[in-house]
Amino acid sequence: MSSFKLSEEDAALASQATEDYDLIQVAETIWIAQCSLVFFAMKLRTRMTVLKLEDESGSYLLIHSPIRLTDTIRAQLDALQTEHGTIRVLVAPCGLHHVFIEPYSKVYADAETWCTQDVVKKRKDVTWTGVLERGVNPWWVAEGQLRLALVESATLSEAVFFVEREKVLLVVDLLENLNWKEFAAENCTLKQKMAMASMTLYNLKHKDYDGKLIPGGACGGAFQSPEHQMKFHKKQQHSEGCAIVGEWPFERVILAHGHMLGWTGSVPVRERTRRTLRLPRE
Numbered sequence: 001m002s003s004f005k006l007s008e009e010d011a012a013l014a015s016q017a018t019e020d021y022d023l024i025q026v027a028e029t030i031w032i033a034q035c036s037l038v039f040f041a042m043k044l045r046t047r048m049t050v051l052k053l054e055d056e057s058g059s060y061l062l063i064h065s066p067i068r069l070t071d072t073i074r075a076q077l078d079a080l081q082t083e084h085g086t087i088r089v090l091v092a093p094c095g096l097h098h099v100f101i102e103p104y105s106k107v108y109a110d111a112e113t114w115c116t117q118d119v120v121k122k123r124k125d126v127t128w129t130g131v132l133e134r135g136v137n138p139w140w141v142a143e144g145q146l147r148l149a150l151v152e153s154a155t156l157s158e159a160v161f162f163v164e165r166e167k168v169l170l171v172v173d174l175l176e177n178l179n180w181k182e183f184a185a186e187n188c189t190l191k192q193k194m195a196m197a198s199m200t201l202y203n204l205k206h207k208d209y210d211g212k213l214i215p216g217g218a219c220g221g222a223f224q225s226p227e228h229q230m231k232f233h234k235k236q237q238h239s240e241g242c243a244i245v246g247e248w249p250f251e252r253v254i255l256a257h258g259h260m261l262g263w264t265g266s267v268p269v270r271e272r273t274r275r276t277l278r279l280p281r282e
């Protein structure tokens with residue numbers, strides 16, 4: 001178990017709103033950074049995660065769901081490389097989290113690039129090393145360090161990870177924890193606001209495990225993105241993927257959008273994600 005520990009205050013800050021492009025350490029082998037973007041009419045922050053992993057040649061870094069590559073982020077990543085090893089793997093974990101990866105593949109040209117099948121179709125400008133799909137186990141998904149599961153819906157596939165050392169579940173869109181009050185982008189139209197309101201209302205059915213809404217969370221802490229909710233003919237595959245994830249003994253969650261779960265000790269993580277991931281009652 002990691003000896004690195006954030007203070008309660010720092011953990012709360014880390015899980016919420018850090019400054020854009022400020023890479024911060026949240027566990028002994030994990031760093032995060034965020035940047036803002038507008039997705040349709042939604043004002044969102046998206047989170048990148050950097051993992052320190054090891055193989056027989058020593059430690060190295062993996063970048064998951066890269067954010068916009070600014071000079072600030074680049075300088076901070078370079079400092080990390082000096083201390084913890086080179087960036088050897090870049091991961092675009094689903095069809096919505098590939099937007100910023102291309103500059104990374106140029107700057108860190110020796111790094112392998114991995115993505116899900118739906119990204120391959122969208123990003124022909126990137127030379128991909130491998131595709132994360134069922135039955136594929138990349139060399140960097142090593143026992144004792146990382147586990148991988150594919151959760152598929154009708155509109156996207158997401159590669160979900162478990163960081164064993166830190167007991168951290170790493171997702172992008174399988175779980176979101178958005179505050180609807182921060183949702184609407186400036187100058188969005190009434191029609192767009194109505195669409196967001198209906199999406200929020202739709203998500204209200206995913207209330208907390210005991211049926212209560214949690215202030216500050218969109219719908220009780222964590223819900224599936226609309227893309228994951230559209231399962232249709234992939235319903236079984238989605239359930240199978242969630243079942244694998246549900247068996248992992250995670251205690252904290254890093255997600256791409258909204259407050260992370262379990263970092264201050266005040267959120268019962270497995271309870272809060274039980275409904276979405278169909279976890280068994282404990």
Ligand SMILES: [Fe+2]
Pocket residue numbers: 096097172173256257
């Ligand atoms: Fe996303």
